Amino acid sequence: MRNSILIIDDDMDLCTVLSRFLTKNGYDTEIAHTGYKGIAMFTEKKFDVVICDYRLGDMEGKDVVSALKKHNQEVIVLVITGYSDIKTAVEVIKLGALDYITKPLIPDEVLNVLKKALQRSEETNGTVLKKLPTAPSFSSLNGKSSASRIANVSSEYFIGQSPAAEALYAQVDIVAATNYSIILYGESGTGKEVIAKTIHELSDRRNKPFVAMDCGTLSKELSGSELFGHVKGAFTGALQDKEGHFELADGGTLFLDEVGNLSSEVQATLLRVIQERKFKKVGGNKEIQVDVRIIVASNENLQDAYRKGKFREDLYHRFNEFSISLPPLRSRKEDILLFADFFLKKTTIELNKEIQGFEDDVLQTFLQYSWPGNLREFRNVVRRAVLLTEPGKKITSASLPWEITNSRPFSELNEEKNSASPLHQKSSAKEEVNLKEAATKAEFETIMSVLQQVNFNKKKAAELLKIDRKTLYNKIKNYQT
Numbered sequence: 001m002r003n004s005i006l007i008i009d010d011d012m013d014l015c016t017v018l019s020r021f022l023t024k025n026g027y028d029t030e031i032a033h034t035g036y037k038g039i040a041m042f043t044e045k046k047f048d049v050v051i052c053d054y055r056l057g058d059m060e061g062k063d064v065v066s067a068l069k070k071h072n073q074e075v076i077v078l079v080i081t082g083y084s085d086i087k088t089a090v091e092v093i094k095l096g097a098l099d100y101i102t103k104p105l106i107p108d109e110v111l112n113v114l115k116k117a118l119q120r121s122e123e124t125n126g127t128v129l130k131k132l133p134t135a136p137s138f139s140s141l142n143g144k145s146s147a148s149r150i151a152n153v154s155s156e157y158f159i160g161q162s163p164a165a166e167a168l169y170a171q172v173d174i175v176a177a178t179n180y181s182i183i184l185y186g187e188s189g190t191g192k193e194v195i196a197k198t199i200h201e202l203s204d205r206r207n208k209p210f211v212a213m214d215c216g217t218l219s220k221e222l223s224g225s226e227l228f229g230h231v232k233g234a235f236t237g238a239l240q241d242k243e244g245h246f247e248l249a250d251g252g253t254l255f256l257d258e259v260g261n262l263s264s265e266v267q268a269t270l271l272r273v274i275q276e277r278k279f280k281k282v283g284g285n286k287e288i289q290v291d292v293r294i295i296v297a298s299n300e301n302l303q304d305a306y307r308k309g310k311f312r313e314d315l316y317h318r319f320n321e322f323s324i325s326l327p328p329l330r331s332r333k334e335d336i337l338l339f340a341d342f343f344l345k346k347t348t349i350e351l352n353k354e355i356q357g358f359e360d361d362v363l364q365t366f367l368q369y370s371w372p373g374n375l376r377e378f379r380n381v382v383r384r385a386v387l388l389t390e391p392g393k394k395i396t397s398a399s400l401p402w403e404i405t406n407s408r409p410f411s412e413l414n415e416e417k418n419s420a421s422p423l424h425q426k427s428s429a430k431e432e433v434n435l436k437e438a439a440t441k442a443e444f445e446t447i448m449s450v451l452q453q454v455n456f457n458k459k460k461a462a463e464l465l466k467i468d469r470k471t472l473y474n475k476i477k478n479y480q481t
Contacts, residue, residue, distance in 0.1 A: 003118060004028045004046070008038035008064060009053040009080065014105070018051070021107055022114075035059035039067045047075065049117065051101075054081035054092065062095055069096040076117050080105070093174075102180075102321060109321075112179060160335030164327040168195075175322045176202035181274075183319050184297040186326030189376030192297040193255060195326060200253040205293060208252030213245045216258035223266045225282050228273070234283025246279060250290045259296040259319070260305050267312045274318050294319065329371040329378060336366050339375065343382035344395075355386055356394045365397065369404050403451060447475060 005027050009015050012033060019029040030047075032038035035056045042050065050068055054061035065077050077097045092100060098117050101110060175182060176199045184192045193212055200210045218226055225234075229244030245254055256262075262270065273279040274294065278287045296319050298305075303320075305311035329336065340358060348355050358366075362385075371377055385399040397405050450461045462472045 002026060002028045003048040004030070005049045005051060005114075006030050006032065006038060006042060006047040007051050008032045008035060008056070008061075009051075010034065010057040011053070018105065018110070021110070025111060027114075033057075035061070035064045038064060039071075042068055042075075043071055046072075049076045049078065049114065051078045051080060051114075054079050054100075062092055065092055065095045065097050078113060078117060099178075106321075109179065160332055160338060162332040162334035164332045165335055168324065168327060171324050172199055173202070175199065175324070177204070178322075179203075179293055180321035181293070181319050182295045182321065183302060183323040184295065184326060185301065185323065186297070186299070187328050187372075187374055188299060189374035190326040190328060191375050192326060193257060195324070196253070196255040196295045196297065199295060200255075200293075203253070203293070205252045209249050210253050210255065211245050211249035212255040212257065214257045216261045218261075223262060224269065227266065227270065228279050228281055229284075230282035231284040234281070238283065241281075244279075244281065246273065246290050246292055247288060249292045251292075253293045253295060256294065256296045258298060260298045260300055260302060260311055264312070267315050271312060271315045271318065274315075329374045333367060336378075337363060339378055340366055340382060343379050344386065347383045347386045350383075351386060353386060354391050355389055356392060358395045359397070362395055362397055362400065365400065365404060403448075406448075443475070447472070 003026075005022055007015050007018055007022075007029055009018075009031075010033050015031045015033065019031055022029050030041065030045075032041050035052075035058050038050070038052065050064075052061045052064050052068075056064070061079050061081075065079065068075055068077055073096075079092045079097045079100045081092075081100055081102060099113050101113055172195060182196075182199065184195060186192050196212070197210055200206060213226060215223065225238075225242065225244065227244050227246060229242050229247055230238050232238055232240050269279075273290075277291065278289045280287055302311055302316050306313040306316045329339075340363065344355060344357070347353075366378075373380075381401060381404060384401065385395045388399040389395050447461070447465065450464050451458070458469060458472055462469045465472065
């Protein structure tokens with residue numbers, strides 16, 4: 001028996017194309033171009049699935065979903081939306097939609113979502129259908145349930161309690177069960193690879209490989225070989241056949257970190273591979289079929305990159321079926337002390353060393369510091385402190401790096417950026433003005449600001465300050481005395 005589908009959308013062209021496509025693939029379809037018409041048709045005839053646009057000319061899709069569910073609680077509703085943010089998805093799913101599809105519609109993705117929706121239905125038109133095995137549930141998407149699910153699969157990543165953390169976990173939870181390509185944005189050290197692994201572990205691909213590749217470390221010549229492999233003799237040094245990352249990740253997930261660093265030639269090849277799901281090794285003639293989910297990460301906004309001509313626009317849209325921004329540590333202050341405890345416990349186990357905790361002034365320093373290196377920097381700071389602390393003692397400020405104990409609180413630095421320089425402010429008659437001390441203070445603050453911008457990379461800082469590294473080291477040493 002063919003499943004019947006009602007399409008509700010005010011875009012006539014989209015309705016026609018979608019109807020023809022679904023009919024060709026074995027479904028019976030009917031069309032309504034308004035929400036009210038769709039609801040009326042649904043009350044007159046039984047449909048197995050309703051595909052409804054989120055924004056209609058006469059009403060919003062969420063109101064249609066509510067009306068359909070009141071008439072028949074068992075109906076499967078899929079919502080089309082061009083607004084692929086978490087708020088839209090959570091809203092329609094809480095109202096009863098089973099899943100959502102983002103525009104522009106990709107035919108294979110529509111079929112995939114539709115088939116999974118029908119499989120998840122226990123009974124349609126009296127016919128018992130197979131359920132998806134252990135498919136992640138979308139029925140509860142609050143931060144607590146999402147965080148609990150992530151905690152079960154990722155021991156590397158502590159589950160925070162801040163609003164920023166809850167929003168992140170909810171997005172991870174909802175997109176993991178799909179086959180969407182994903183762009184992860186975030187500063188260095190925010191845990192993009194850990195999030196990519198977590199999405200993989202929560203997906204139906206969890207029993208297949210997760211393969212990561214850092215695109216920022218590869219030369220133009222080697223990136224093609226690393227992605228697609230090569231055959232023996234393809235170039236100088238190719239002494240034997242090699243499998244590329246796509247082949248290694250077949251059936252699973254491929255994570256491409258710093259994807260914006262790929263050359264234009266490799267980007268063009270990558271686009272063809274994503275479109276055709278097959279590739280040739282460097283120097284080879286045989287086409288290899290692959291099924292890979294792609295998650296990419298970038299420090300820079302890829303939309304800005306393609307507008308500047310640094311990244312292919314068509315490849316960007318292939319990747320951008322869903323995007324997630326990882327919050328920096330400074331925007332989730334509520335989690336800092338929890339992370340401190342988490343990293344401490346992991347490190348004491350790693351070093352087999354008993355530490356009694358942190359002194360109060362150390363915790364206060366953690367809360368005030370801006371953490372330009374985010375979680376990676378925080379973890380390294382705690383590991384260093386544990387190493388330098390005697391067994392059975394508490395961690396003191398003496399075990400912390402100089403750049404942390406001598407840094408200005410992030411809030412103060414921000415306030416000063418928005419105010420006039422202290423050198424330009426009028427002092428009272430009673431105040432003594434020491435020009436040399438004021439200049440030294442201003443120099444120190446400038447150096448610290450630049451160091452924080454470059455994640456305390458002293459070579460980069462020296463270049464920005466237009467001094468040599470030896471001079472920078474000497475100035476830092478003078479400030480410590």
